[in-house]
Amino acid sequence: MKFLAYANKISKKVEDFIYEVIKGEPKPLYDSALHYIKAGGKRVRPMITVLSARISGGSEEIAIPGAAAVEVLHTFTLVHDDIIDRDEFRRGVPTVHKVWGTEMAIVSGDLLFAYAYRCLVKSLDYGVTVDRIVKAIDMLTDAAITVAEGQALDMLLPVVDKVDVNKYIEMVEKKTAALFASSASIGAVLAGGNEDVIRRLRESMINAGIAFQIRDDILGLLGDEKILGKPVFSDIREGKMTILVIYALNQVDEKKSKRLRDVLGNRNADLSELREAAEIIKLSGAIEYAENLAEEYAKKAIEISKTLESEDVEALEMFKEVVEFMVKRNY
């Protein structure tokens, strides 16, 4: 796809910007804060910010600080999420709290949170007007609030045999899709985009973000450890209420449901128990269900993206490609 080459270019610019801004002492704090950024990552959100700015009539350049801001905010949420989920690997490297300890990881996330704002305010040096910056800051704040609410909802989703799928969608919309939507609207607002474009960009991203997370759930069960950068079955070990688990618990008989619930969140479960739980989930038809559900949201996302108009035809094309990439991910 065309956008992949462009994504490399933007990634490089955003990374250079981040390394220029996030510097300081003490060393363990800054090393831990930059750990995931150095480990790689797809930088999908910065691409969305830059393309949304271009679609809205702005240059790629003016969107770089905003693109860095959303990537840094995203990285902060990863650091804290990994503590909460007790994840041990991410992007093929040990998680921040595994290397530096939970206490440092908490502060490291906090530092990144602050730097997300620092990045965004630097839009001033790129000629963005203060009124647009204040609007973008409010959008970044909105995303941060919504992501925290989504994270709390995720933690509060109980491991029970009947969970409403709507509760899952609400959680995912807040925890995952909101930041994609804000990545788009921040780019658009920095470029002076109008309300209507911002609304469409956001709606497309909300739907794409939900599809993205559903596919993430599927990959967590079927994916390859090397590509995932973390062990398979970790969702099961952590007792995560993924769409697969929710569907399976809703479908299977009492005996299987109990067996599944016994393994979910049991950190001492051995590989054969994890495999058994995975089998129960697969045999329930959860994967087909989840794929269909992802497809529904993907369709909506693509449809809305097709209603966008812009003089920057190239940016528009690439935005649609990014939407496809998000919803069809198998990485």
Next chain:
Amino acid sequence: MKFLAYANKISKKVEDFIYEVIKGEPKPLYDSALHYIKAGGKRVRPMITVLSARISGGSEEIAIPGAAAVEVLHTFTLVHDDIIDRDEFRRGVPTVHKVWGTEMAIVSGDLLFAYAYRCLVKSLDYGVTVDRIVKAIDMLTDAAITVAEGQALDMLLPVVDKVDVNKYIEMVEKKTAALFASSASIGAVLAGGNEDVIRRLRESMINAGIAFQIRDDILGLLGDEKILGKPVFSDIREGKMTILVIYALNQVDEKKSKRLRDVLGNRNADLSELREAAEIIKLSGAIEYAENLAEEYAKKAIEISKTLESEDVEALEMFKEVVEFMVKRNY
């Protein structure tokens, strides 16, 4: 003192503002986020913001969102600090992570962090211009970055027998004094204060903040449990490198130093061991040393505050009273 009645009035306004802004779902997230604010607190930082705005020619009213922002940012740091220090009580109530668990406390702090920015951006509704708001946002960000650095420095201060007092001062300046300084400069900048006033306000607050923290260390050893709102000796149990401990370790003989280091950070230490450690500290002359050091910073803070000029004589008087209150605290 005159400012105490005024502080009550400002506290009320700031609290009303905070409760108006920080609302949402899920309930455990919002309950935990507001836990410390509801438990009381001196609201010194909001007072500093409001008085700094008045000194700089602004009204009390325009500074309320900024005052709320610094209080909310301060509260976020308390929630995360308490996890890190494993504190069990604060302001006479169990700490957030004790009531809601560490995971929720992490997210709860993150939520407050985001809401600090939300509060500040609401200055728009109070007629503050966007350029001043962007400056204030950058100051809030600067404070958040500096506090995280200070927190990391604190965690990295090793329990060894010789620690440079300058390292302690650097840590305290970042962890505690920086937010006092930003509370002042945010108020001033929202009101359009000039660079010179902002510089003096900040310098006064840096010195007052250091004196405040040294007195906090002293109170941690001598203070009354009911007034402190947390158990005595908790600094010793947590192995905190307070100025008292640093001085004592620098002064006492090898035998006492070893005894003290054995108890510091030992969470299983019983009351008699804690008392023994406290005795070693007291007999080393650490309290007199710390009081003299606090006095030095207090003097500088007061001197600088006296060089301030303003048409709002009442605000100027109260600001000096707040400085005195901070540096002579016995609460």
